[in-house]
Amino acid sequence: MSKRGGAWVASSIIALVMSGLGVLAQPLAPVRARAYTREAHLMGSHFTFTAVSSDDSLAWRALRAGLRETQRIDHLFSYWDSTSQVVKINRLAGIRPVVVDQEVFDLIQRTLKISQLSGGAFDITFASGDKIYQFDKQAHASLPDSATVRNSVRRIGWQKVRLDAATRAVYLPEKGMRLNLAGVLQGYGVRRATEIMKQMGIAGGLINGSGDVYCWGKQPDGSGWRIAIGDPARPHTVSSWLTVSDLAVVTAGNYEQYFTVAGKYYGHIINPHTGYPATGLRSVTIICPDVELADALDDAVFVLGPVAGLALINRLKGVDATLITDDGKILVSRGMQMNAYHSAAAAPAPNPAK
Secondary structure, three states, X not given: OHHHHHHHHHHHHHHHHHOOOOOOOOOOOOOOOEEEEEEEEEOOEEEEEEEEEOOHHHHHXXXXXXXXXXXXXXXXXXXXXXXXXXXXXXXXXXXXXEEOOHHHHHHHHHHHHHHHHOOOOOOHHHHHOOOOOOOOOOEEOOOOOHHHHHHHOOOOOHHHOEEEOOOOEEEOOOOOOOOOOHHHHHHXXXXXXXXXXXXXXXXXXEEEEOOEEXXXXXXXXOOOEEEEEEEOOEEEEEEEEEEEOOEEEEEEEOOOOEEEEOOEXXXXXXXXXXXXXXXXXXXXXXXXXXXXXXXHHHHHHHHHHHHHHHHHHHHOOOOEEEEEEOOOOEEEOOOOOOEEOOOOOOEOOOOOOO
């Protein structure tokens, strides 16, 4: 019966073609891929998730999964959520160690390695500092006095954090010490969301967590992803751009949260060694395959400044950077190629010997 049925279907198809209808004579056109996008407010920032796929059901499922993963990470590591493990560590500072999930332990451990690599320029204990500045975009009469500034950082110090790998315990030995992983958390969230979406079969996409960008694969037309870098001197404009794939492009700037004293900008990124806002740079962009690493390095370079910051980047394999100084110069690491707007050429790195 099945053979006769199969023969009937075949003969029917031939009849349709011979009759001139041609309905089944032409192969079905492949469904073209397109970009699907979803936006959300996460980690106190604006996130955009983009998936390239020819399967709309898969694309929407992957976008939801990436968003949920970022929400989960936000809840687990939040500095503000009273139920987060980071808040519990801070609450018990100077009292006792806190046993945390392996994921939490591992991320804290990785941040301490970045602290060591950068000589403490990146430090998740920065939250232990006193809040003595107001970054209100207003002109202030003066900076706080030097004694107040020195006192504000007395509890900061990544070396003080005690980790016990055997028990997954984290301990802050001084009361008043606090961890805040804000300097790396968006990058980590983007990385984990990307991994989830790739595992689900999304071969191309882009996630932007308020300037922490990771893209992979291609756009629907087969081209790479074009990423723009803002111009601090001209808000909402572009200073340069580059086309990338399977790379992170992460930018930190001091042109959105700042105050001025005698016309000089002081941004929200604090030097954990001195207690003063980091100066010398308006924008730092890191390009490398690891968005979590890039997210930590942009703050480290900001604190180190143009000379020491570029020296750090030039020591790292597979990492590049472009910096915009307070006076508008564009500096680049070795091998970094940018497409500049405003016909502004990238300047060579300053000579550390000078």
